[in-house]
Amino acid sequence: MTQEISNQESLRPVRNSPKLLEWIERRINLTEIFSALTMFGLFYAEVDTSKPLAQALREALAKPFPSYARFPRVLGLLVLILFVFEVVTGVLLAFYYQPTPQAAYESVLIIARDVDFGWFVRQVHIWGAQLLLIILMVRLLRFFLQGLYRAPRELVWISGALLLIVTTHLDFTGRFLSWNNDFYWSSLRAMELLFSIPLLGSVLAFIVPGVEAHSYVLSRFYFLHILILPVVFWCLIYVSFSGIRRVGLSEIEGEERRSGKRAYLGHLYALLILITVIFGVVVTLSVLRPVPFGSPVDLFETPDNIRMPWYLLAPYGFVEFLPGWLPLSVRSSCLLVLLLVFVFLPAVDRWSPTTPPQAVLRRVLNLLLVLIWIFFIYYGAALDLGG
Amino acid sequence: MLLLLLALVSVQTEQCGLCHPEERVEFEASIHSQELIQCSDCHGGNPESVNVDDAHKGGFRDLKRREDIPGRCASCHSDPQRMRVYNLPTDQYALYKISHHGIALAGGNTGAAVCTDCHGTHRILQPTDPESQVYVQNIPAMCGKCHVGSAEAALGKHKSNPLQDYLTSVHGRELLENGNTKAPDCSKCHGIHGATPPGVGDVSRICGNCHTAALRAFRESPHAAAMMEAGIPECIACHENHATESSDFHDLAEICLDCHKLDSSQLATGKKMEVLFSGAQEEVDRAREVIEEAQSIPLFVEDHYARLEQAQTYLLEAQPAVHSVSSSEVERFTQAARSLGEDIEAEIEGELAELRIRRLGLVVFWFYLLLTIWILYRFRQNALKEKE
Numbered sequence: 009m010t011q012e013i014s015n016q017e018s019l020r021p022v023r024n025s026p027k028l029l030e031w032i033e034r035r036i037n038l039t040e041i042f043s044a045l046t047m048f049g050l051f052y053a054e055v056d057t058s059k060p061l062a063q064a065l066r067e068a069l070a071k072p073f074p075s076y077a078r079f080p081r082v083l084g085l086l087v088l089i090l091f092v093f094e095v096v097t098g099v100l101l102a103f104y105y106q107p108t109p110q111a112a113y114e115s116v117l118i119i120a121r122d123v124d125f126g127w128f129v130r131q132v133h134i135w136g137a138q139l140l141l142i143i144l145m146v147r148l149l150r151f152f153l154q155g156l157y158r159a160p161r162e163l164v165w166i167s168g169a170l171l172l173i174v175t176t177h178l179d180f181t182g183r184f185l186s187w188n189n190d191f192y193w194s195s196l197r198a199m200e201l202l203f204s205i206p207l208l209g210s211v212l213a214f215i216v217p218g219v220e221a222h223s224y225v226l227s228r229f230y231f232l233h234i235l236i237l238p239v240v241f242w243c244l245i246y247v248s249f250s251g252i253r254r255v256g257l258s259e260i261e262g263e264e265r266r267s268g269k270r271a272y273l274g275h276l277y278a279l280l281i282l283i284t285v286i287f288g289v290v291v292t293l294s295v296l297r298p299v300p301f302g303s304p305v306d307l308f309e310t311p312d313n314i315r316m317p318w319y320l321l322a323p324y325g326f327v328e329f330l331p332g333w334l335p336l337s338v339r340s341s342c343l344l345v346l347l348l349v350f351v352f353l354p355a356v357d358r359w360s361p362t363t364p365p366q367a368v369l370r371r372v373l374n375l376l377l378v379l380i381w382i383f384f385i386y387y388g389a390a391l392d393l394g395g
Numbered sequence: 396m397l398l399l400l401l402a403l404v405s406v407q408t409e410q411c412g413l414c415h416p417e418e419r420v421e422f423e424a425s426i427h428s429q430e431l432i433q434c435s436d437c438h439g440g441n442p443e444s445v446n447v448d449d450a451h452k453g454g455f456r457d458l459k460r461r462e463d464i465p466g467r468c469a470s471c472h473s474d475p476q477r478m479r480v481y482n483l484p485t486d487q488y489a490l491y492k493i494s495h496h497g498i499a500l501a502g503g504n505t506g507a508a509v510c511t512d513c514h515g516t517h518r519i520l521q522p523t524d525p526e527s528q529v530y531v532q533n534i535p536a537m538c539g540k541c542h543v544g545s546a547e548a549a550l551g552k553h554k555s556n557p558l559q560d561y562l563t564s565v566h567g568r569e570l571l572e573n574g575n576t577k578a579p580d581c582s583k584c585h586g587i588h589g590a591t592p593p594g595v596g597d598v599s600r601i602c603g604n605c606h607t608a609a610l611r612a613f614r615e616s617p618h619a620a621a622m623m624e625a626g627i628p629e630c631i632a633c634h635e636n637h638a639t640e641s642s643d644f645h646d647l648a649e650i651c652l653d654c655h656k657l658d659s660s661q662l663a664t665g666k667k668m669e670v671l672f673s674g675a676q677e678e679v680d681r682a683r684e685v686i687e688e689a690q691s692i693p694l695f696v697e698d699h700y701a702r703l704e705q706a707q708t709y710l711l712e713a714q715p716a717v718h719s720v721s722s723s724e725v726e727r728f729t730q731a732a733r734s735l736g737e738d739i740e741a742e743i744e745g746e747l748a749e750l751r752i753r754r755l756g757l758v759v760f761w762f763y764l765l766l767t768i769w770i771l772y773r774f775r776q777n778a779l780k781e782k783e
Contacts, residue, residue, distance in 0.1 A: 117693060120692075120693055121692075121693045121694065121695060122695075127692075266779070270778050270779065271778075271779065273775075273778040274775045274778040274779040277771050277772070277774045277775035277778060278775055280771050281768050281771045281772060281775070284764055284767050284768050284771065285764075285768065287764075288760070288761060288764045291757070291760060292757060292761070295753050295754060295756075295757045296754070296757070298692070300691040300692075301690070301691050301692060301693040302691065
């Protein structure tokens with residue numbers, strides 16, 4: 009069976025249908041559609057959309073290309089795969105979820121308890137989101153340490169950084185939607201930190217009037233969570249992959265490049281393997297470490313031990329590390345500056361080492377910055393646990 | 396018409412306040428003032444006069460003699476005709492006269508409490524007013540003004556400080572810390588106007604006013620007759636009088652040791668009841684933990700919660716049953732609580748075991764996953780090989 013498949017000409021249109029293809033291609037630009045559909049990591053190179061699909065593919069495949077599904081390049085693809093998981097499970101959850109304070113908790117309870125495999129969909133949704141955040145962070149860390157934010161990859165970095173920010177928002181609006189007491193209060197803590205940021209905070213406070221949770225906040229968060237933020241996420245992924253298509257994949261030393269349809273087929277199989285593995289990981293986490301359900305929101309009593317969402321530990325640690333006599337607005341302004349530097353790193357950091365000692369210095373500096381950040385995570389976590 | 400009425404009232408207003416402004420201010424805040432009672436209703440004299448001598452003529456009473464006070468108050472408060480509209484009782488004076496306070500006063504002890512010591516003099520408030528000294532939560536402090544212990548201990552009346560004891564007791568904490576105004580203050584046991592320390596034989600009746608089930612069990616127990624005979628004040632013997640503590644079953648047998656010998660059968664019964672109760676309590680606690688675990692998954696536990704409440708109720712019923720000092724009587728309830736707890740635990744364990752099948756499913760899932768990965772890997776290898 010393996011032989012049979014491999015003997016076939018891959019990517020050839022269905023047998024005896026070139027006429028049909030021709031007929032369609034005279035009426036619609038299939039290459040353009042293919043290009044758009046494959047933008048998200050399915051196809052590595054740019055496709056000349058002015059040519060017929062078969063010809064455009066032949067030309068694109070003729071150029072040698074490195075394997076896509078290879079660590080650490082694979083991280084971008086993982087982001088995409090996990091996002092698709094989130095969309096699929098999210099849509100399933102939305103079938104049952106009711107975004108009103110009266111019904112929200114009960115509807116999540118019904119999903120997790122009464123609906124067949126509802127618990128599974130919910131757990132995959134939660135764990136997928138956490139993995140997504142981790143992978144986005146690791147991806148940016150890799151870009152940073154390897155200097156992959158410099159020209160011509162500025163947009164890849166900026167879109168990656170914005171993806172991380174959007175995903176944290178997706179996460180804490182999601183926490184809020186579950187109307188679970190612990191999640192609710194931890195997302196309130198996250199909001200407190202965000203609201204204290206000048207300018208940005210007031211914009212957020214406009215969207216969320218006060219931090220009291222009434223039905224408006226819930227429906228706004230619902231709308232943000234299921235529509236606005238995912239669309240922004242999708243656009244950013246598009247920018248990210250589109251950028252990679254134009255500037256090419258990052259080089260890995262000593263890697264052989266291949267060309268042709270067979271090599272592309274190999275890439276597609278690698279992609280399928282990846283999807284299978286990441287699905288396995290998410291399912292395993294969901295079954296072995298299910299996120300507890302908790303009690304419904306009690307608006308009048310703040311429970312003890314409310315944890316900051318884990319991905320905000322470093323910003324929280326940073327704000328708390330600054331001297332306490334500074335007003336919170338000043339401290340969070342520093343956070344805003346830091347956030348802007350983070351997003352627009354390619355514009356801020358223009359020093360590119362030219363000599364080997366400089367390159368070493370550069371590496372040490374980058375590593376030092378990462379260590380400082382890890383310290384802030386630790387500091388925030390210690391404060392969070394202690395407080 | 397209204398203006399005319401106001402004018403009349405102002406003309407008739409007493410002039411006492413001109414010389415006694417402090418008393419007037421206090422009096423105006425009182426319920427008596429609201430009910431249009433006047434200074435002269437208690438003190439007599441000529442209230443309209445602004446001449447000092449004239450004002451204090453005509454049957455004026457300064458009421459400085461404490462022994463005059465109860466009778467003065469009673470002149471209105473024992474009059475059923477007058478009290479009818481306020482729906483107030485009229486037996487206070489009669490009760491006072493047979494109270495320890497009243498008997499002491501009649502015996503010439505002018506230091507004994509009279510009406511004004513508890514109710515105030517001019518600023519008398521309704522007992523439902525939280526500012527009143529006789530408001531339920533203020534009563535312990537009010538009685539404690541005199542019954543502080545040390546002075547009385549000198550007279551040999553109290554071995555300890557009743558107020559301090561009460562404040563640390565389960566009754567005191569319930570009333571003053573938890574704000575449960577149904578909890579007993581001093582007057583619930585000692586009486587209000589007829590305040591008297593209860594004697595042997597009466598203690599169980601008084602406690603039994605609230606603790607009815609405990610009283611019923613106690614009366615059926617061998618303790619009832621034996622304590623009466625030995626002159627031991629019933630409930631107090633184990634529970635203390637003012638420093639009443641809620642029963643803790645973990646040291647039940649220790650209390651028995653106060654009277655019974657170490658190798659006595661009575662102590663063995665006490666120990667048995669202790670074991671029965673704490674065993675049932677542990678079982679119910681375990682069931683609660685299992686339910687909470689199941690709820691966090693979440694499983695459907697509303698039904699189990701209802702049964703857990705039932706088990707808790709059985710445990711609650713076991714507490715008064717202890718007063719029968721019959722271990723079989725106690726076992727009736729602890730056994731019921733225990734078996735309910737065991738049922739709940741077993742049922743939820745069963746449901747949790749079903750959940751563990753998910754893990755088994757995970758193994759099967761990974762088997763197919765690895766198979767898929769292997770097949771895909773082979774496809775990939777073939778695809779890359781063909782090219783060469």
